[in-house]
Amino acid sequence: MRFAVILFKNARTRRHLKHAALNGVPLSEERTNALLKRIRHRTLLFHALFFIPAFLFWSTIFASLERTPLTGRWRLIILSPEEEDEIAAQLAGPGWYQAVGEILSNDGPAQLIPPSDWRYGWVRDTLRELERTIPVLINEEESCKNWSQGGLGDVPLPPPANYPLRPRPRATEYLRMFCESMCKRQVGPVPHSIPGPPYALLVVDKPDASNAFSYGFGPDGGGGIVVYSGFLDEILARAPPEDEIIPSTPQRQSSLLSSLVGGIFSAPPPPTRPVPTPSQTADLAILLSHELAHLVLSHHLETLSSATIIIPGVMSMLSDIVRVLIFPVTMMFGPFVNDAVAQLGKVGSGELEKVGEYCTSVKQEIEADVVSARLLAHAGYDARKAVTFWETRSNRECSTADRKELPSSSFVHKITGSKHPVNEVRVNSLKEELLRWETERRAELRRRISPPEESRIVLATA
Numbered sequence: 001m002r003f004a005v006i007l008f009k010n011a012r013t014r015r016h017l018k019h020a021a022l023n024g025v026p027l028s029e030e031r032t033n034a035l036l037k038r039i040r041h042r043t044l045l046f047h048a049l050f051f052i053p054a055f056l057f058w059s060t061i062f063a064s065l066e067r068t069p070l071t072g073r074w075r076l077i078i079l080s081p082e083e084e085d086e087i088a089a090q091l092a093g094p095g096w097y098q099a100v101g102e103i104l105s106n107d108g109p110a111q112l113i114p115p116s117d118w119r120y121g122w123v124r125d126t127l128r129e130l131e132r133t134i135p136v137l138i139n140e141e142e143s144c145k146n147w148s149q150g151g152l153g154d155v156p157l158p159p160p161a162n163y164p165l166r167p168r169p170r171a172t173e174y175l176r177m178f179c180e181s182m183c184k185r186q187v188g189p190v191p192h193s194i195p196g197p198p199y200a201l202l203v204v205d206k207p208d209a210s211n212a213f214s215y216g217f218g219p220d221g222g223g224g225i226v227v228y229s230g231f232l233d234e235i236l237a238r239a240p241p242e243d244e245i246i247p248s249t250p251q252r253q254s255s256l257l258s259s260l261v262g263g264i265f266s267a268p269p270p271p272t273r274p275v276p277t278p279s280q281t282a283d284l285a286i287l288l289s290h291e292l293a294h295l296v297l298s299h300h301l302e303t304l305s306s307a308t309i310i311i312p313g314v315m316s317m318l319s320d321i322v323r324v325l326i327f328p329v330t331m332m333f334g335p336f337v338n339d340a341v342a343q344l345g346k347v348g349s350g351e352l353e354k355v356g357e358y359c360t361s362v363k364q365e366i367e368a369d370v371v372s373a374r375l376l377a378h379a380g381y382d383a384r385k386a387v388t389f390w391e392t393r394s395n396r397e398c399s400t401a402d403r404k405e406l407p408s409s410s411f412v413h414k415i416t417g418s419k420h421p422v423n424e425v426r427v428n429s430l431k432e433e434l435l436r437w438e439t440e441r442r443a444e445l446r447r448r449i450s451p452p453e454e455s456r457i458v459l460a461t462a
Contacts, residue, residue: 072163088218113203131197133378137165148444159440200224214291223295240277289372299364
C-alpha cells in the first residue's frame with residue numbers, strides 16, 4: 001500500500017508540473033522547487049522501502065549458503081540452529097518411529113519384520129558395516145594415505161574429498177566470533193554436531209514394494225532407513241555366480257528304527273532360509289549406502305528449508321509486490337480482483353513448490369549416488385558394481401520420504417534444461433565420478449614415481 005501511495009503522489013505531482021508548463025500557469029520558483037523536492041524525497045523513500053527489504057533478504061540468503069560436505073555443492077539451509085535442534089529433538093528416540101509410522105500408514109497398515117527375523121539382521125549388519133566408514137570421511141587424508149594403491153582385491157578407493165565431512169558451523173557464532181575478534185580474542189565458531197550412527201532401521205514386510213527410503217535428521221536415532229522386503233526378495237531371487245554357489249550339505253542316513261518311529265517322536269526339521277551370497281550382500285549395500293548418503297548429507301534439512309520456507313516465502317513476496325503494483329487498477333474493480341490475484345499467487349506457489357522440490361530431489365539423488373560410491377569403497381565393496389545395479393533399476397528409483405507428487409517430465413525437462421531421463425543422468429554422474437577417481441589415481445601414481453626417475457636421469461647425465 002505504501003508503494004502505491006508514493007507512486008500515485010509522484011505521478012500526480014509530475015502531471016501538475018507538466019500541466020502548468022503546457023498551459024502557462026504561473027508557478028513561483030519556490031513552489032516548483034518545493035514540488036520537485038517532494039518528488040525526490042518520495043523517490044528516496046520508495047527506494048529505501050524497496051531496497052532495504054531486498055538487502056535484508058539477500059543478506060539472509062548469502063548468510064545461509066553453505067558447501068555440501070564431500071561434494072562441495074552450494075546449497076541453502078535457512079533454518080536457524082534452534083529450529084534444527086528442535087527437529088532433531090522431535091525425531092530422537094521413538095520420535096523417528098512415530099514419524100515414519102505416519103508415513104507408512106498412508107499406504108495402509110504396514111507389517112514390520114521383527115529384529116529376530118534373519119532378514120532384519122542381514123540388513124542391520126550391512127548397515128552397521130557401512131556406518132563404520134563415516135569416521136573415515138571426516139579425515140580421509142590421514143585415514144587413506146595410500147588410496148592410490150587401491151584396497152583389498154584391487155578395489156578402487158576414492159581420492160580425499162576437497163570438502164570433508166565436517167560439522168557445520170552455526171551462523172550466529174560467526175557474529176560472536178567477529179565481536180570477540182574486535183576485542184583481540186581469537187575464538188573459532190561453535191560447530192553443529194555431526195548426526196552420525198547408529199541410525200534407526202525398519203524393514204517392512206511388503207513383497208510388492210522393491211524400494212527403500214531415508215528420513216530424518218539428528219543424533220540418537222533421529223535419522224534412519226526403511227527397507228521393503230520386496231527388494232530383499234528381488235536380490236535373493238537372482239542366481240548367484242558360480243563361484244558363490246554354496247554346495248548342499250549331504251543328509252545323514254537314518255537308522256531303521258528312526259525311520260520307523262521318526263515320524264511319531266522326532267521333531268519337525270528346522271525351517272530353511274537362504275544364505276545371502278557376497279554379491280547379494282553387495283547389492284543390498286549399494287541400496288543402503290545410497291540412503292545412508294542422504295542422512296550423512298542432511299538432505300532432509302535441505303528439503304524442509306526449501307519446501308517450507310524458501311519457495312513459499314519468495315512466492316508470497318512476489319505476489320505481494322505484484323498486488324501492490326496493480327493496486328491502482330484493481331481498486332477500481334473492487335476487492336474481488338485483488339483477492340483473485342492473491343489466490344492466483346497461492347496456486348502458482350504450490351506448482352512452483354512442486355517443481356522446485358522435484359529439481360532439488362533430483363540433485364540430491366545424484367549427490368547421494370556419488371557419495372554412496374565413496375561409502376562403498378571405504379567399506380570394502382567395489383563401487384563400480386553400483387553402475388550396473390542402478391542401470392538394472394531404471395524404473396525403480398530410491399527416494400526420500402519427503403518427495404511428493406511429481407510434475408510432468410516434459411515440463412521438468414524444460415525447466416531443468418535436461419532432455420535425458422533422471423535415471424540416465426544419475427548413472428552418467430556416477431560413471432563420471434568413478435572416472436575422476438581413476439584419473440586422479442593415475443595422476444597421483446605419476447607424481448609419486450616421477451621424482452625418483454628424475455633423480456636417476458640427473459645422476460646418469462652427471
